[in-house]
Amino acid sequence: MTTTTRTLAASSRTTGSYPVVFPRVCFSFAAYSKSIINHLRSCGVPIAAGLSEDEFAAIESTHHFQFPPDLRSILREGLPIGPGFPNWRSASSNQLQTLLSLPISGLIHEISRPGGDFWPSAWGTRPESLAQSIAKARFILSGAAQLVPVYRQFYIAANPNIAGNPLFYIRGGYVRCCGFDLADFYRREEVCLSPATAPAWTAKEARKVEVWSELADSGGGQRGVEELMEELGRRLREGGWSEEDVREMIGAGGSDGCDEVRGDRKVVSDQEGVMWHLQRLAEVLHRAGWSEEEVIYVIGDRA
Numbered sequence: 001m002t003t004t005t006r007t008l009a010a011s012s013r014t015t016g017s018y019p020v021v022f023p024r025v026c027f028s029f030a031a032y033s034k035s036i037i038n039h040l041r042s043c044g045v046p047i048a049a050g051l052s053e054d055e056f057a058a059i060e061s062t063h064h065f066q067f068p069p070d071l072r073s074i075l076r077e078g079l080p081i082g083p084g085f086p087n088w089r090s091a092s093s094n095q096l097q098t099l100l101s102l103p104i105s106g107l108i109h110e111i112s113r114p115g116g117d118f119w120p121s122a123w124g125t126r127p128e129s130l131a132q133s134i135a136k137a138r139f140i141l142s143g144a145a146q147l148v149p150v151y152r153q154f155y156i157a158a159n160p161n162i163a164g165n166p167l168f169y170i171r172g173g174y175v176r177c178c179g180f181d182l183a184d185f186y187r188r189e190e191v192c193l194s195p196a197t198a199p200a201w202t203a204k205e206a207r208k209v210e211v212w213s214e215l216a217d218s219g220g221g222q223r224g225v226e227e228l229m230e231e232l233g234r235r236l237r238e239g240g241w242s243e244e245d246v247r248e249m250i251g252a253g254g255s256d257g258c259d260e261v262r263g264d265r266k267v268v269s270d271q272e273g274v275m276w277h278l279q280r281l282a283e284v285l286h287r288a289g290w291s292e293e294e295v296i297y298v299i300g301d302r303a
Contacts (some may be wrong), residue, residue: 029073029163036186037078045082048089051075059088063100065146070163070182071156084152099149103170103212104141110173111137118173122218144211154178154185157209166206168216175215180206 041047051059056076060066067075081087086099110118111133119126119133123140127133147155150167157165167179179185183202206213236246 029070030077032183033073033077036074037080040080040082041078045080045085047078048081050078051088055089059096062093063097065100065148065158066161067148068156068158068161068163068165071148071150074182080151086149100146102149103147103155103168104144106170106172107141108134108137120173120215120218122214141211145209147212150182150185156182156185157207157212159210164207166209166213168209168212175212177206177213177216180204 037047056067056072075088079087079089081090086096088096091099107120110116112130114130117126123136127136145157145159147168147170148158150156153169153171154167155170156167159165164181166177166181167185169176169178181202187202233246237243
């Protein structure tokens with residue numbers, strides 16, 4: 001196993017006749033990486049042999065990025081190849097490039113929709129013409145940190161190329177921070193990726209990352225909560241649900257403290273609450289016998 005070492009001082013100095021050597025602080029991700037891979041295996045995720053240094057070098061050279069040290073350590077220990085995980089060994093170069101480009105292409109796609117009004121509030125006033133809006137978006141995103149896919153729509157920042165970068169959930173125009181670092185992400189997300197406990201060195205706040213942190217802080221420019229819930233209600237009515245059922249399904253919900261209470265009901269009150277609510281609603285519809293196509297029609301591709 002390889003240990004990642006950070007040298008606080010590589011030199012020494014002499015005081016009188018005695019050398020004073022600054023200590024080397026060593027930090028290893030190896031034990032934690034092994035626990036993550038073993039847990040994934042216990043959850044039924046297929047695990048292939050870890051990536052070799054030659055494989056890391058080939059991927060990074062082809063796609064012009066470097067794996068952050070903590071993700072590199074996990075992928076060296078074992079390569080998850082189950083659904084939702086990028087297969088860095090067997091996927092084609094085009095497939096991997098698509099995954100790497102998806103966060104930016106998704107934002108550009110949302111901005112490019114004819115007649116659409118999507119625009120991240122973090123970017124100030126939207127230009128008047130669509131062409132100017134796209135040009136401004138491309139200019140801003142040209143300075144964005146490279147994101148590396150970890151699982152489904154979850155990405156870790158590769159820049160700066162140090163351990164402890166935050167992770168982001170990105171789907172179209174929706175951006176949110178979903179982990180201060182890898183250990184925090186694995187502990188938080190309900191994707192069976194990690195044991196419940198996190199190591200003591202888990203980050204306590206998210207490091208700022210060019211462009212993506214601002215988008216996450218501003219909600220990524222997603223449409224208003226009321227507009228989304230109105231559209232959801234319309235689609236449920238078209239799907240045959242009664243008005244009483246629609247009111248109950250839209251008004252009842254929760255998102256780990258993201259909802260506000262009105263009377264005896266919880267009401268979704270922010271973008272993260274909407275996403276949580278839609279995921280739970282999708283589960284309810286599936287249990288009620290709705291097909292995948294019917295659920296996608298009602299909820300769209302947000303859940």
